[in-house]
Amino acid sequence: MIADRHGRVADSLRISLTDRCDLRCSYCMPLTGNTFAPSEEVLTDDEIVAVASFLVRRTGVRRIRLTGGEPLLRAGLVELVGRLAATGVEDLAMTTNAQLLAGRAPALREAGLTRVNISLDTLKPDRFRELARTGELQRTLDGIDAALEAELTPVKINTVLIRGVNDDEIVDLVRYCAGRKIELRFLELMAIGESAADHDARYMSTTEAIDRLSERFRLVPHDFVAGETSRRYTLSNGDGTKHTIGLISPVSDSFCSSCRRLRLGATGMLRGCLMNCDGPDLRSILRSGDPEWETRLEAKVSEAFHQKPWLSEMTTAVTMHRLGG
Ligand code: SAM
Numbered sequence: 668m669i670a671d672r673h674g675r676v677a678d679s680l681r682i683s684l685t686d687r688c689d690l691r692c693s694y695c696m697p698l699t700g701n702t703f704a705p706s707e708e709v710l711t712d713d714e715i716v717a718v719a720s721f722l723v724r725r726t727g728v729r730r731i732r733l734t735g736g737e738p739l740l741r742a743g744l745v746e747l748v749g750r751l752a753a754t755g756v757e758d759l760a761m762t763t764n765a766q767l768l769a770g771r772a773p774a775l776r777e778a779g780l781t782r783v784n785i786s787l788d789t790l791k792p793d794r795f796r797e798l799a800r801t802g803e804l805q806r807t808l809d810g811i812d813a814a815l816e817a818e819l820t821p822v823k824i825n826t827v828l829i830r831g832v833n834d835d836e837i838v839d840l841v842r843y844c845a846g847r848k849i850e851l852r853f854l855e856l857m858a859i860g861e862s863a864a865d866h867d868a869r870y871m872s873t874t875e876a877i878d879r880l881s882e883r884f885r886l887v888p889h890d891f892v893a894g895e896t897s898r899r900y901t902l903s904n905g906d907g908t909k910h911t912i913g914l915i916s917p918v919s920d921s922f923c924s925s926c927r928r929l930r931l932g933a934t935g936m937l938r939g940c941l942m943n944c945d946g947p948d949l950r951s952i953l954r955s956g957d958p959e960w961e962t963r964l965e966a967k968v969s970e971a972f973h974q975k976p977w978l979s980e981m982t983t984a985v986t987m988h989r990l991g992g
C-alpha cells in the first residue's frame with residue numbers, strides 16, 4: 668500500500684497510452700504546431716503491463732483508467748487491454764472521444780475492458796466541427812450506442828461546460844443521456860493549455876449549471892462520497908422519471924484532498940497530480956536491465972505519491988492531451 672503524508676492511499680492509476688489524438692478540441696490541443704513524443708520514447712506494451720502489474724500486486728491500486736491523447740489510436744489496444752485485465756485489477760476503464768469505438772467495443776469488452784467514459788460536448792454536428800475541428804459527431808454517437816450494446820457499462824458521458832459555446836445544450840444533453848440511461852457528468856473548464864487564454868470568458872461553474880437545471884427539473888443531491896471526483900444529483904422530471912447526473916468541479920470545489928490517483932504518462936513519467944508538471948521517470952528504470960528494477964520502481968512510485976500536493980495550483984504550462992486527462 669502506498670500512502671502519502673496526509674494519509675491518502677493510492678488506489679487508482681491513469682495510464683496515458685499516447686499523446687496523439689484524432690481530434691483537436693479547442694480547449695485541449697492547438698490545431699497546428701503540436702509536437703508529439705517520438706515512438707521510441709513511448710512506453711511499450713510490455714513496459715505498461717510491468718508497471719500496472721507491479722502496482723496492482725504490490726500496492727493498493729484497484730482501478731486502472733486508460734486515457735491519452737486518444738487511447739483508441741494505440742496500435743494493438745485490444746491485446747494490451749487483455750494483458751492489463753489479466754493483472755487482476757478490479758476495474759479497467761477507458762476515457763475516449765469514441766470516434767473509433769463503434770465496431771471495436773465488443774472486442775474491447777471481450778478482452779476485459781469494464782466500462783467507458785465518453786467525451787461529448789455538443790449534440791449539434793456543426794458545433795462539434797467548430798469545437799473538435801475535425802472528426803464527426805455521428806461517429807461519437809455511434810460509439811456511445813456501440814458501448815451500450817457491448818455492455819461497457821456504466822457508460823458515462825463527460826461534457827465540459829463552456830460558456831457561450833455549449834451552455835445552451837445543458838438540458839438537451841441531460842435528456843439525451845436520460846433516454847439512454849447514461850450518467851452525464853458536467854466538468855468545469857480548467858485554465859490549462861489551450862483553454863488558458865480565454866478561460867475567464869468561457870468558464871462556467873457547475874453551480875450555475877445546477878441553477879439552470881433547477882429551472883427544468885427537481886434536483887436531489889446524493890450523499891457526498893469521499894474519494895469520488897463527482898457530486899451526484901438525482902433529477903426528477905415532471906412525468907415522474909428520474910435520472911442521475913454528476914458534477915465535476917476542479918475549479919470551484921477542488922477534490923484534491925480526497926484524490927487517490929497516480930498518473931502514468933505515455934513516455935513513462937509518473938505523477939501524483941495532474942498539475943505536477945514533473946514526476947519520476949519510470950522508463951529509464953524499466954529499460955535499465957537492472958534485476959532490482961522492482962525495488963527502484965517502488966521507491967519512485969512512493970516519491971511520486973509523496974509529491975502529491977494537498978491542494979494543487981492550476982498551471983497553464985501543460986496540455987491535457989499530454990498529461991492524460
Ligand atoms: N481523448 C480522450 C477524450 O477526450 O475523452 C481522453 C483524453 S482527454 C484529455 C480527457 C478529458 O479531458 C476529456 O473528457 C476532455 O474533455 C477533458 N479536458 C481536456 N481539456 C480540458 C480542460 N481544459 N478543462 C476541462 N477538461 C478538459
Ligand code: SF4
Binds near residue numbers: 695696764987988
Ligand atoms: Fe483529443 Fe480528448 Fe484532447 Fe479532445 S479532449 S483533443 S479528444 S485528447
